[in-house]
Amino acid sequence: GAVVSQHPSRVICKSGTSVKIECRSLDFQATTMFWYRQFPKQSLMLMATSNEGSKATYEQGVEKDKFLINHASLTLSTLTVTSAHPEDSSFYICSGIGDRTNYGYTFGSGTRLTVV
Amino acid sequence: GDSVTQMEGPVTLSEEAFLTINCTYTATGYPSLFWYVQYPGEGLQLLLKATKADDKGSNKGFEATYRKETTSFHLEKGSVQVSDSAVYFCALSDGAGNTPLVFGKGTRLSVIA
Numbered sequence: 001g002a003v004v005s006q007h008p009s010r011v012i013c014k015s016g017t018s019v020k021i022e023c024r025s026l027d028f029q030a031t032t033m034f035w036y037r038q039f040p041k042q043s044l045m046l047m048a049t050s051n052e053g054s055k056a057t058y059e060q061g062v063e064k065d066k067f068l069i070n071h072a073s074l075t076l077s078t079l080t081v082t083s084a085h086p087e088d089s090s091f092y093i094c095s096g097i098g099d100r101t102n103y104g105y106t107f108g109s110g111t112r113l114t115v116v
Numbered sequence: 117g118d119s120v121t122q123m124e125g126p127v128t129l130s131e132e133a134f135l136t137i138n139c140t141y142t143a144t145g146y147p148s149l150f151w152y153v154q155y156p157g158e159g160l161q162l163l164l165k166a167t168k169a170d171d172k173g174s175n176k177g178f179e180a181t182y183r184k185e186t187t188s189f190h191l192e193k194g195s196v197q198v199s200d201s202a203v204y205f206c207a208l209s210d211g212a213g214n215t216p217l218v219f220g221k222g223t224r225l226s227v228i229a
Contacts, residue, residue, distance in 0.1 A: 006159070031214065032214040034216045034217075041224070042221070042222070043205065043219050043220065043221045043222050044160075044205070044219050046216050049214075049216060051214070093159050093160065095160075095216075095217070097214050104162070104165070105150075105162070105209070105217055107152075107159045107160040107161070107162075108159050109158055109159040110157075110158060110159040112157070
């Protein structure tokens with residue numbers, strides 16, 4: 001079946017640095033990628049929706065200059081957390097859609113970001 | 117807007133007990149319904165889905181039936197195992213193009229031997 005490979009699975013960075021998270025769709029072309037954030041013991045909060053070749057659409061309250069999303073190809077979408085702070089520590093998950101009939105929503109395995 | 121409400125957890129069961137996790141939804145149109153499972157430290161895995169009324173999704177002993185009259189999609193399993201311990205999310209898709217899933221808050225299940 002369809003797979004979204006998300007890397008890194010865990011990352012620890014210092015305050016003020018930037019971190020890039022990659023999601024690659026394997027075996028299908030992800031025309032749309034959704035980026036979620038999950039706080040401990042809570043549900044997934046949609047951060048943004050990106051369509052290949054166009055600018056991402058951010059949810060209300062999500063800083064687009066802080067969470068840079070790039071979806072330059074049908075198989076790769078990236079989320080860059082810029083100038084990270086401890087409050088950005090969270091679990092980030094991507095979800096790709098390709099051929100909705102066959103593949104539906106495919107989730108990456110998540111990235112645990114810890115900012116120290 | 118569309119929404120999903122699922123029972124609050126945590127739910128603690130003994131091995132081989134019967135499991136029900138309630139899920140109801142509010143949506144315009146004809147949504148598709150999903151159950152996802154999240155094991156500790158991992159992403160979400162699709163457990164089962166149903167795309168129209170009266171459809172029954174099933175996988176790994178879990179079942180859920182799309183009930184339009186009660187706007188529900190309750191998850192059931194006849195005999196849970198310790199390995200079923202995880203967080204379960206009910207979700208819906210409005211099916212209108214490439215729109216994101218709407219998730220419930222999740223229900224944490226712990227199964228003890």
